Amino acid sequence: MSKKVKLETVDNVTIRFAGDSGDGMQLSGGRFTQTSAIMGNDLSTLPDFPAEIRAPAGSLAGVSSFQIHFSSQEIHTPGESPDVLVAMNPAALKVHLKDLIPGGTLIVNKNAFTTKNLKLAGYESDPTEDGSLEDYYSAHFIEMSKLVTRASEGIDLSPKLIDRTKNLCALGVLFWIYDRPLEPTIDWLNKKFKSKPDIIDANVKALHAGYNYGDTAEIFTTKYIVNKAKLPAGKYRNINGTLATCLGLLTAVEKSKLSLTFAGYPITPASNILHTLANWKRFGVKTYQAEDEMAGIGAALGASYGGSLGVTASSGPGIALKGEFLGLAVITELPLVVINVQRGGPSTGLPTKTEQSDLFQAVYGRNGEAPMPVIAASTPGDCYYTAYEACKMAVKYMTPVMMLSDGYLANGSEPWIIPNPDDLGDFDVEFVKENLTDEKYLPYKRNEKTLARGWAIPGTKGLEHRIGGIEKQDVTGDVNYDSDNHEKMVQIRAQKVANIANELPPTEVFGEKKGDLLILSWGSTHGTCKSATESLLSENLKVAHVSIRWISPLPNDLKDILSNYKKVLMPEINTGQFRQMIRAEFLVDAIGLNEVQGKPLGASTIVAKAKEIINER
Amino acid sequence: MSDKPLLKKADFQSDQAIRWCPGCGDYAILAQTQKTFPEITEHKENTVFISGIGCSSRFPYYMNTYGFHTIHGRAPTIACGLKMANPDLSVWLVTGDGDGLSIGGNHMIHLLRRNFDINIMLFNNRIYGLTKGQYSPTSEQGKVTYSTPMGSLDYPFKPTKLALGSEASFVAKTIDKELKHLQAMIKRANDHKGTSFIEIYQNCNIFNDGAFARLTDRDTKEEQLIRLEHGQPLIFGVEKDKGIYLDGTTPKVVKIGKDYSIDDIVVHDEEDRFIGDMLANFTESKEFPEAVGVLYCKERPTYDSLMSAQMEESQKGSKSSKGLDELLNAGDTWEVK
Numbered sequence: 001m002s003k004k005v006k007l008e009t010v011d012n013v014t015i016r017f018a019g020d021s022g023d024g025m026q027l028s029g030g031r032f033t034q035t036s037a038i039m040g041n042d043l044s045t046l047p048d049f050p051a052e053i054r055a056p057a058g059s060l061a062g063v064s065s066f067q068i069h070f071s072s073q074e075i076h077t078p079g080e081s082p083d084v085l086v087a088m089n090p091a092a093l094k095v096h097l098k099d100l101i102p103g104g105t106l107i108v109n110k111n112a113f114t115t116k117n118l119k120l121a122g123y124e125s126d127p128t129e130d131g132s133l134e135d136y137y138s139a140h141f142i143e144m145s146k147l148v149t150r151a152s153e154g155i156d157l158s159p160k161l162i163d164r165t166k167n168l169c170a171l172g173v174l175f176w177i178y179d180r181p182l183e184p185t186i187d188w189l190n191k192k193f194k195s196k197p198d199i200i201d202a203n204v205k206a207l208h209a210g211y212n213y214g215d216t217a218e219i220f221t222t223k224y225i226v227n228k229a230k231l232p233a234g235k236y237r238n239i240n241g242t243l244a245t246c247l248g249l250l251t252a253v254e255k256s257k258l259s260l261t262f263a264g265y266p267i268t269p270a271s272n273i274l275h276t277l278a279n280w281k282r283f284g285v286k287t288y289q290a291e292d293e294m295a296g297i298g299a300a301l302g303a304s305y306g307g308s309l310g311v312t313a314s315s316g317p318g319i320a321l322k323g324e325f326l327g328l329a330v331i332t333e334l335p336l337v338v339i340n341v342q343r344g345g346p347s348t349g350l351p352t353k354t355e356q357s358d359l360f361q362a363v364y365g366r367n368g369e370a371p372m373p374v375i376a377a378s379t380p381g382d383c384y385y386t387a388y389e390a391c392k393m394a395v396k397y398m399t400p401v402m403m404l405s406d407g408y409l410a411n412g413s414e415p416w417i418i419p420n421p422d423d424l425g426d427f428d429v430e431f432v433k434e435n436l437t438d439e440k441y442l443p444y445k446r447n448e449k450t451l452a453r454g455w456a457i458p459g460t461k462g463l464e465h466r467i468g469g470i471e472k473q474d475v476t477g478d479v480n481y482d483s484d485n486h487e488k489m490v491q492i493r494a495q496k497v498a499n500i501a502n503e504l505p506p507t508e509v510f511g512e513k514k515g516d517l518l519i520l521s522w523g524s525t526h527g528t529c530k531s532a533t534e535s536l537l538s539e540n541l542k543v544a545h546v547s548i549r550w551i552s553p554l555p556n557d558l559k560d561i562l563s564n565y566k567k568v569l570m571p572e573i574n575t576g577q578f579r580q581m582i583r584a585e586f587l588v589d590a591i592g593l594n595e596v597q598g599k600p601l602g603a604s605t606i607v608a609k610a611k612e613i614i615n616e617r
Numbered sequence: 618m619s620d621k622p623l624l625k626k627a628d629f630q631s632d633q634a635i636r637w638c639p640g641c642g643d644y645a646i647l648a649q650t651q652k653t654f655p656e657i658t659e660h661k662e663n664t665v666f667i668s669g670i671g672c673s674s675r676f677p678y679y680m681n682t683y684g685f686h687t688i689h690g691r692a693p694t695i696a697c698g699l700k701m702a703n704p705d706l707s708v709w710l711v712t713g714d715g716d717g718l719s720i721g722g723n724h725m726i727h728l729l730r731r732n733f734d735i736n737i738m739l740f741n742n743r744i745y746g747l748t749k750g751q752y753s754p755t756s757e758q759g760k761v762t763y764s765t766p767m768g769s770l771d772y773p774f775k776p777t778k779l780a781l782g783s784e785a786s787f788v789a790k791t792i793d794k795e796l797k798h799l800q801a802m803i804k805r806a807n808d809h810k811g812t813s814f815i816e817i818y819q820n821c822n823i824f825n826d827g828a829f830a831r832l833t834d835r836d837t838k839e840e841q842l843i844r845l846e847h848g849q850p851l852i853f854g855v856e857k858d859k860g861i862y863l864d865g866t867t868p869k870v871v872k873i874g875k876d877y878s879i880d881d882i883v884v885h886d887e888e889d890r891f892i893g894d895m896l897a898n899f900t901e902s903k904e905f906p907e908a909v910g911v912l913y914c915k916e917r918p919t920y921d922s923l924m925s926a927q928m929e930e931s932q933k934g935s936k937s938s939k940g941l942d943e944l945l946n947a948g949d950t951w952e953v954k
């Protein structure tokens with residue numbers, strides 16, 4: 001090494017890779033994530049895709065990005081403003097530059113700044129030429145296309161294919177800056193393109209070209225070291241919410257010895273659950289792409305009726321279509337798990353963006369008095385436990401359960417301690433046994449403790465009985481229109497759901513047990529709220545954070561917890577749906593912090609709002 | 618199965634009070650079903666009746682088997698899920714012309730093309746009974762009902778044609794009043810591996826009385842009905858003196874005798890789609906007799922058997938006891954001490 005390189009240790013870095021949809025930014029981000037995970041950093045990621053599959057190349061609509069926040073400390077969010085922005089074309093620069101921190105590092109693929117691309121992005125003059133960037137950022141204009149073309153000289157691939165390796169060139173530059181090894185990426189390339197040695201060769205050369213550029217170019221003078229994070233001991237892997245959800249479902253059926261039948265209809269961002277499970281036939285998982293959303297939930301419910309565990313997944317518009325079936329599952333008291341990977345609404349809304357706006361739909365979105373348990377996942381890895389618990393309660397209480405996830409949780413990732421299914425406790429299931437007596441089987445006879453009815457599956461001798469959507473007589477299950485019986489059944493169904501609260505563990509309070517402000521969240525705002533709380537606690541403010549998992553029923557101890565704080569702040573990515581529920585339930589004057597921008601909240605916004613509330617007094 | 622049935626008709630009668638209008642065609646269909654079942658199964662616990670919503674869809678409550686009265690139009694979805702969970706069950710789907718062809722039309726066509734081993738009994742009374750008499754997708758154009766005081770504008774479906782167009786592997790038609798024929802069709806549907814579609818003309822004596830009178834009146838019916846038998850010529854009439862003749866690809870009704878002999882008459886072949894389509898086209902036509910019996914029947918692999926085969930194939934040579942562990946630990950992992 002001829003030049004002098006300074007080494008500097010930092011705790012936290014946020015990098016955003018941005019480029020055209022075809023530029024391979026998700027891949028660069030994914031590889032940087034994997035390498036950082038192996039190096040022992042804590043991390044959190046946030047991919048962001050355009051809604052159009054093939055938006056015109058170079059257009060603003062076609063920009064795709066991937067953000068990674070990695071650290072030598074425990075972190076809970078994918079970060080807010082990036083410290084580093086990789087912009088592979090003018091459109092990516094235009095869309096994302098406003099988020100880059102002042103003085104941040106900007107890495108640009110100079111070769112993409114053609115007249116045509118500049119025009120598509122709406123630039124009047126070339127920002128890499130007019131000096132508009134250098135004053136504000138540490139800007140590096142790298143001729144990546146040229147670098148990879150030169151590096152791959154002699155490889156028998158079309159110029160177009162070689163140009164596509166520039167995402168690895170960008171990755172190589174970042175690996176140099178953050179002092180990360182290239183081997184994990186090379187190993188991965190070797191596996192991924194096993195039968196295409198030329199592709200491997202070109203990509204590896206591009207990766208080295210980027211790394212060597214960092215090494216030799218005079219403009220890079222500092223390498224940043226982000227040390228291992230002190231994470232709880234254990235065996236780790238990196239996981240996203242979709243995979244965690246699927247693993248949770250599989251764990252539930254392996255432990256309960258039930259079979260899993262998953263039926264769904266493709267919809268972003270839930271489809272990947274179907275894709276993942278479809279590959280798990282060897283574990284006895286049956287999957288079914290139905291003709292529509294109703295057929296998806298219908299088939300899942302039919303499977304549950306037959307003694308399998310029926311699961312369906314969708315996003316808001318599909319959940320709307322499933323509504324009538326949820327009512328049927330409530331009244332027939334069959335187990336069913338319905339996963340809503342929320343996205344921006346209403347209607348088609350923002351299909352590839354995240355939002356928490358289907359809470360009312362989940363809790364209330366059915367005709368009649370149709371209470372249904374609702375559980376929300378808080379982090380990508382938590383989707384595993386949430387899915388597992390949803391299955392367990394569905395079976396134990398003979399009820400449909402709605403699991404709420406969202407686009408950010410489904411696609412975002414974090415390091416995850418690989419769980420041991422044995423630690424999850426028992427999950428025993430018993431079907432009603434055959435009845436060889438002359439006594440008539442009573443399908444609506446209940447377990448005294450849970451109020452669940454028996455799971456009597458077709459094929460069992462002596463249990464022949466009829467169920468359906470018409471109100472049933474208590475105990476006998478016969479069709480019944482009597483008013484007193486109806487009211488009783490309405491109450492039983494509600495009590496059954498409420499009973500779940502009796503077996504929930506005490507709610508975890510992070511921070512002060514009594515104080516000025518409680519930050520109350522549900523779902524994926526967990527990480528941001530926790531980060532904000534950590535920061536407020538470090539300033540000795542009397543605050544705490546509680547993250548709600550079971551939204552229906554709410555935990556029994558929540559009322560007391562709420563009474564321990566002078567004020568309650570509820571950040572949500574909607575206009576205040578959970579806040580309305582909490583106000584109605586507990587008569588507390590909770591304050592909202594609501595953003596509906598299709599992206600996660602920022603911790604700094606919460607910190608500022610919390611201080612404002614505390615200082616108001 | 619032994620010659621003498623182990624179960625009796627009474628074994629299939631539930632203790633629930635039947636709530637159809639007196640004189641409704643549904644009674645006859647229920648009675649024939651209960652009567653036939655002892656001949657087709659010794660295990661009523663393996664039989665499941667699934668329905669949607671409508672007068673017809675109350676059916677499962679009256680069968681002393683397993684039963685699921687679901688929601689309007691969606692019975693096929695539940696039936697498919699059940700069949701996936703347990704392919705050994707004998708699954709029967711009861712639906713109406715509104716339930717199965719209007720609100721549930723989408724599920725119906727997809728069930729038929731997938732060919733799950735499920736038997737469909739579609740009670741066609743050409744009216745919405747339960748909601749008190751609106752026209753249905755099989756009502757004749759111009760029908761005056763509560764919702765169409767000046768006559769309906771909709772052009773009707775021919776259900777058997779829809780089924781064939783949806784690639785059904787078994788399509789039959791029968792009539793509530795044709796008791797023996799109805800029993801025979803139930804047995805045939807039971808024997809068929811794949812989705813069996815039986816359209817049953819059913820009289821709603823309250824809202825659409827006499828819709829099928831020409832096919833059920835003793836005086837007229839033999840001139841209007843052609844009873845299909847595989848391998849037999851398509852002849853009809855009290856004297857059995859009329860038949861279907863093909864002029865090129867155009868069917869014609871001809872009189873057997875002077876100009877045409879029995880050898881000129883088309884011989885029914887259940888596996889011939891061309892004949893099936895032709896017979897389905899006879900529905901409600903002025904020119905042709907109405908064809909009852911099995912219009913088309915040709916087995917092909919069922920969805921449930923294909924699914925079972927894929928499941929088996931995927932499990933070959935896998936060490937599934939380590940399965941979950943293997944998946945949990947897949948990809949790059951690292952230890953934090």
Ligand SMILES: Cc1ncc(C[n+]2csc(CCOP(=O)(O)OP(=O)(O)O)c2C)c(N)n1
Nearest residue numbers: 670671672673689713714715716745746747
């Ligand atoms: C979602 C929904 N929409 C409408 C209805 C009202 N409804 C019940 S039965 C029915 C029509 C039934 O007609 P058909 O299927 O022909 O049955 P039939 O009563 O004639 O046997 C309608 C519209 C309903 N139960 N559910």
Ligand code: SF4
Nearest residue numbers: 638641672746821822
């Ligand atoms: S309304 Fe018609 S179809 Fe319904 S029960 Fe009465 S007669 Fe039968």
Ligand SMILES: [Mg+2]
Nearest residue numbers: 713714742744
């Ligand atoms: Mg009808």
